[in-house]
Amino acid sequence: MTSANQPQTATLYRMVMDKHVCPYGLKAKDLLHRKGFEVEDKWxxxxxxxxxxxxxxxxxxxxxxxxxxxxxxxxxxLRHHFGMTVADPKATTYRPxxxxxxxxxxxALAVSYAVFDSPFTIRAAEWFVAxxxxxxxLLKLQNVESFATMFLNYDLLARRWVPYSYLYPFAEGLAGVLMIAGALNWLSIPVALFIGTVGAVSVIKAVYIDRRELKCACVGGASNVPLGFVSLTENLLMIGMGLWMAFSQSSAAMAM
Known part of the structure; x- marks a missing residue:
């Protein structure tokens, strides 16, 4: 029995080699120390x-x-022993x-502050979307093949023309970069409106009409983000950005 003033002891066996130190061993040792244990560290x-x-x-x-x-x-x-949660790698999550x-x-707020001396500007909202x-x-482009496979589960255009599933991340990235720069609006606006509209219709059909439970390809092909609100939001943001920029451009032209 250990007294109230004497810390409990634990024995930890972990791999510590010249070319490999087990990261879970380090995490276990740190957790034991944080819980007030004296650790007998066996390598x-x-x-x-x-x-x-x-x-x-x-x-x-x-x-x-x-x-x-x-x-x-x-x-x-050990986390279970201390009543702590253990992440399920297969569980769906919106965290990414x-x-x-x-x-x-x-x-966006930082760039707005650097350029306009204020983080709260209309340009900051535009930069946020872009x-x-x-x-x-960028997340999709890390593994285009994996993204395309997941995207083909629900995108209506990609299922009719498979190359679109490979072109999509490049089109989204191009539109985003051009909108950050405020350049070539004649190209970025229609691209954003097109891919955003097709994407929104595809998500609505798959999730809200067909009631299918799918994983979203919005953050790449290896995510556990459920298809639905997040992917729809991504597409609606692109549509909204495209419409806003078209309106701003026409308003500026009329004011001249």
């Missing part, structure tokens, strides 16, 4: 030592944590999109 310095340890304890992975002589398990098991929109919003388009295109 497994060779593949042979690791295999021997696994065979002796009947486990398939390391690290392994023992508290008061009882095996708790690996890093995820929320992170992207937060960063592009901050970027930065978001460019960032979303």
């Amino acid at each position: 497994l310095t060779t593949e042979q030592a690791t295999d021997t340890f696994k065979a002796e304890h009947g486990v398939k992975t390391t690290p392994q944590v023992f508290i008061e002589g009882k095996r708790v398990g690996g890093y995820d098991d 999109v929320l992170a992207l929109f937060c960063m592009t919003a901050l970027m 930065f978001s388009m460019a960032a979303l295109a």
Whole structure:
């Protein structure tokens, strides 16, 4: 029994080799320290030592944590032991999109402040949409093949003409970059309106009419973002940006 003033102890077996230090071992050690444990840190310095340890304890992975002589398990098991959540890599989540929109919003405010000495301008709102388009295109362009495969599940035009699924991220990125620069509006506006309208109609049909449960290709082909509100928002932003820029351009021409 440990006294109230004496910290609990835990034994941690983790891989620490010349060319590999197990990241989960480091995370387990840090978590134990944050929970007030004194850690007896046992290094497994060779593949042979690791295999021997696994065979002796009947486990398939390391690290392994023992508290008061009882095996708790690996890093995820340790989080369960402390009543903490463990992320499910297959679970659907909106976090990637929320992170992207937060960063592009901050970027737009920062650029507006740098150019106009105020973060809150109409141009900041325009830059937010344009930065978001460019960032979303970047994520798609990391693996165009994977994006195209997921995109073909629901996009109406891509299902009729497969090359569109490969062209889409390039078109979105081009429109976004041109809108950031405020250049070649004659090209960026129709591109944004076209891909945004086709995308919005496709999402509405797949999700709200056909009631299909699909993953969204908006942040690339490896995401767990559910198709629906986020993808529809992406397309509506492109449509809104295109219409706004067309209106601004016509208003400026009339004022001349």
